[in-house]
Amino acid sequence: MSAPFREAWPKLGCAFDDFIRTTEPRHEKWAAELWRRVKANGDLYLGAYEGWYCVGCEAYYTEKELVEPGNLCPVHKTPAERIREPTYFFKLKSYGERLLAFYEKYPAFVSPTSRMNEVKSFVRGGLEDLSVSRTTFQWGIPVPDDESHVMYVWSTRSATTGQRSRRIRSFTASGRPTCTSSARTSSANTRCTGPRSSCRRASPTTSSRSRCSPTDF
Ligand SMILES: [Zn+2]
Numbered sequence: 087m088s089a090p091f092r093e094a095w096p097k098l099g100c101a102f103d104d105f106i107r108t109t110e111p112r113h114e115k116w117a118a119e120l121w122r123r124v125k126a127n128g129d130l131y132l133g134a135y136e137g138w139y140c141v142g143c144e145a146y147y148t149e150k151e152l153v154e155p156g157n158l159c160p161v162h163k164t165p166a167e168r169i170r171e172p173t174y175f176f177k178l179k180s181y182g183e184r185l186l187a188f189y190e191k192y193p194a195f196v197s198p199t200s201r202m203n204e205v206k207s208f209v210r211g212g213l214e215d216l217s218v219s220r221t222t223f224q225w226g227i228p229v230p231d232d233e234s235h236v237m238y239v240w241s242t243r244s245a246t247t248g249q250r251s252r253r254i255r256s257f258t259a260s261g262r263p264t265c266t267s268s269a270r271t272s273s274a275n276t277r278c279t280g281p282r283s284s285c286r287r288a289s290p291t292t293s294s295r296s297r298c299s300p301t302d303f
Pocket residue numbers: 140141142143144159160161162163
């Protein structure tokens with residue numbers, strides 16, 4: 087399953103330092119550590135989530151997204167179930183103002199500008215706390231100290247990459263992001279807003295290669 091993802095990056099002109107699967111023990115270890123740190127910071131609480139759930143997708147849908155009549159999953163075209171389950175929430179709502187202040191301070195953090203404007207508009211529209219655990223299935227990384235929950239897979243993606251690269255820390259320390267993406271033909275699409283010395287691009291002008299840290303499913 088991982089091979090097509092592994093093979094895709096060279097075709098895109100990317101070289102990666104590491105290839106991490108979320109089933110690897112090192113990912114589990116750091117996802118658990120990330121959870122503990124976020125909890126210690128007071129950003130997690132236990133609540134309940136209710137919504138329209140598709141077992142095939144293992145995902146909730148809003149009423150607008152369902153296909154009528156019959157409340158069908160837009161992907162599977164089978165009836166979604168109304169489910170209420172306990173879940174841990176991340177206090178995303180409390181980060182809205184801080185995010186907006188950050189975007190003002192670092193306008194090149196998201197590019198192009200039109201996309202940054204979309205992001206800011208989304209945040210200004212009001213953030214909701216994020217459901218970050220599941221009890222409706224067992225596969226996944228158990229929540230530390232509450233194994234009736236597994237961490238929602240999307241909430242753990244950055245755990246290992248952030249830990250191993252220290253790029254997050256250097257970002258925090260310098261206050262500026264480092265090189266973030268690449269393109270085969272257009273260097274204009276390779277955004278490097280950090281100091282030249284921290285840019286991880288192999289060649290800033292002619293090479294299509296950048297160093298990415300893709301995460302596998
Ligand atoms: Zn579905």
